[in-house]
Amino acid sequence: MPEKPDFFLPDPEGLSPSPEGYFGAFGGKFIPEALVAAVDEVAAEYEKAKADPAFAAELNELMANYTGRPSALTEVPRFAEQAGGARVFLKREDLNHTGSHKINNVLGQALLTRRMGKTRVIAETGAGQHGVATATACALFGLECTIYMGEVDTKRQALNVARMRMLGAEVVSVTSGSRTLKDAINEAFRDWVANVDRTHYLFGTVAGPHPFPALVRDFHRVIGVEARRQLLERTGRLPDAAVACVGGGSNAMGLFHAFLPDAGVRLVGCEPAGHGVETGEHAATLTAGEPGILHGSRSYVLQDDEGQITEPYSISAGLDYPGVGPEHAYLKDSGRAEYRAVTDDAAMQALRLLSRTEGIIPAIESAHALAGALDLGRELGPDALLLVNLSGRGDKDMDTAARYFRLYDSDTEVAADAADIAEIERDAK
């Protein structure tokens, strides 16, 4: 390993969006006038930071000695027996500090926040992983921190709420709309408009208005760059497919990007099919959505015939989102990437399988990618080599998993909590 590794690897030539923030027909900047100056400031500061060796040096140092990069690449042969005998390697973003890939982007944007002279950070969170990472960076940099989280998610990810509060962040439970990630983002935008002078909105995925899709992607590119190098060292070849789960799409974009020029590598995004795309209870935006505008950019969205956003559903709080990053929309339409939908049940089975065959408990989000890989392996056969992004660890999901697999000794408390959640979801309808 080089003494001073480069983990920060901003946009390679030819893969940047247009100056207006478009990837083909998708992206742009659909924001209120009150936010134009702030969003432009983020873009300008990021351009300056990219050209400043001190920025890269500080971020690289943090990624090495705080996050713990490079993350491991783990082969999982016992798991792979169920994947048609294909060889399967996991990129272990779950081993990063805070337990997911989210820290990559958060540290980059926290440095930008400081450069802009802002003292307060706000963020949305679904599963709580982005919220925990943001609260962590704010503690590290001495920034005031407010996290918006849908009320439904604060219940199903109660452990992460406690983690954020332990780190000193204020967690606001959002009770509007479907009370999940989409509504948390709405509320964060409302806060930003009112407090933009001293506040940076530390956006957590590759969606939102330009420059966020490109900026967040750049901070995550390290995932694919490392994995590509590690896999070449270990196997002497590139994978047949790189597989990742897609909610907003940040871990998938981070993995995919290094492989875009490798035409022989299939890029496979796994979206949440919830109870099944055909039931209407899903969050498979690229599979079942249509082009529209949500949260500041044009991409695929789940919407009705008059442009009202429809309520998504997934067992995974982190994927329960009716939008998706515009670059994914572009990759889908160009055919460079493919997207398939994975049900709650398939994801939960994959979660248990990896836990029992390899001693690794994945996040439910990442389990969607694992389920996708099981199918792909069976399709491609024993000669296939698959790379899967294990974007996060599953500690936060133990309560959901325990209910799903009936792992608790007593069912009384479980039933009470389930009734609670059902009531909130009914109210939200």
Added chain:
Amino acid sequence: MSGTVELLREALATAKAENRAALIAYLPAGFPTVDGGIAAVKAVFDGGADIVEVGLPHSDPVLDGPVIQTADDIALKNGVRIADVLRTVREAYEATGKPLLVMTYWNPVDRYGVERFAAELAEAGGAGCILPDLPVEESAGWRAAAERHGLATVFVVAPSSRDERLAKITAAGSGFVYAASLMGVTGTRASVGEQAAGLVRRTRATTDLPVCVGLGVSDAVQAAEVAAFADGVIVGSAFVKRILDAGGDEAAGLAAVRALAAELAEGVRKRA
């Protein structure tokens, strides 16, 4: 038929000639019901509003505070459709002959079809559109359609808008300029931002269009304060709140919005 942009210009010119500010009211369509919403629009005109903005309720009203969010939720749960929004404009226009604008987030228009929406709004007798999350850079297609159909395109400017952007925005806009009095979402405030007067002054330096101020205004005293430096005063949440407070008593809600409009109409004539 062509849209009624001329009616909008006349209403603002009349207010100016009378040495007062225009009163512009906002009410969401379909709230509390479609017919109730139409009656509310007629009531605020009756009370003294010069212009009404009809809101197109949206599932994700990112720029609205709790009051308008609640109204949008009620309207959407009742199944409000774009056809209902257009019917609101048509019936209020036919009954009053006054200018009505539609205020909407961009995605419903994008999805419905830009040309189709402009044509149908004009056909209903609408005077124009306010599209608060459509920045001027993305607006060329809409503006072309609006112009073809005789509709104004009202852009929002904010205290954070720099002078060169103000010039770019006002050059593209028509009807009037919507100056946001403060940095924030819709909702009533104890005081209207001090930034408003400065923003109006900076905006006027770039355009001859009337400059109307919205966000936070809820009573006659604030209306008079704003009328002292603006061409129009825009009031939304305060009207919606009166209907919410009436708690399902439609007659009481209508009386309350009519009374508020009358009070505000006096305010814009005082120019404190």
